[in-house]
Amino acid sequence: MxxxxxxxxxxxxxxxxxxxxxxxxxxxxxxxxxxxxxxxxxxxxxxxxxxxxxxxxxxxxxxxxxxDGQLTPAPATVDIPDHLSRSGFIHLCLRVENLNDTLAELRRRGVEVFVEPFDVEPISQHLALIKDNSGNVIELAQAFAS
Missing domain, CATH: 3.10.180.10 (2,3-Dihydroxybiphenyl 1,2-Dioxygenase, domain 1)
Incomplete structure (x- = not known):
């Protein structure tokens, strides 16, 4: 082959x-x-x-x-339907050990949570979304405990 x-x-x-x-x-x-x-x-x-x-x-x-340099900003993402309606790369996903603990620490560091934690049963994931300083969406994912 x-x-x-x-x-x-x-x-x-x-x-x-x-x-x-x-x-x-x-x-x-x-x-x-x-x-x-x-x-x-x-x-x-x-x-x-x-x-x-x-x-x-x-x-x-x-x-x-x-x-730096010349930049054409993209419109800000306002909610999950808006986020998921865009074409191309829409977010970066980072795996976390404990979603609630990670969110608490990120809040302490001044990061605003874009979408509060929610569960996606078909993929056994507990997810939340934050944005970086440029408005890029970052998904935080914790697998359900087995």
Missing amino acids: DTFEQNPGIKSADHIALRVADYDQSVRFYTGTLGFELETEWTLGEAAPGLRFAYVRLGSFKIEIIG
């Missing part, structure tokens, strides 16, 4: 990129508030004038933060 019949040579997922309005504030949010580690920062010089880039890492997962 040809290797490419099932997988065209893809080894693993590497990162997701977020375009943000305030680069410094976003790096602080992901590192200081959510506990990611700043891996590296760079620019592309004349290829992307005025833009700054950073990788922030949580375990093996990375986010590429792209900030």
Whole structure:
């Protein structure tokens, strides 16, 4: 069987990129508030004038933060139906050990909860949604206890 019949040579997922309005504030949010580690920062010089880039890492997962320069802001997400009606990437999901404890700590750190905890029985998940400093939606997920 040809290797490419099932997988065209893809080894693993590497990162997701977020375009943000305030680069410094976003790096602080992901590192200081959510506990990611700043891996590296760079620019592309004349290829992307005025833009700054950073990788922030949580375990093996990375986010590429792209900030500064000219930005066309997307309309703010106002509720779950609005959030789920958008095309393209709509949120980032982070696995948590205890959703209520995580939300309590994030509230203590000044993070506003966008959607309070709710259960999704078909996938055995307890979920809540927050937004980062740029309005990007972050889903927090805890598997139901077995």
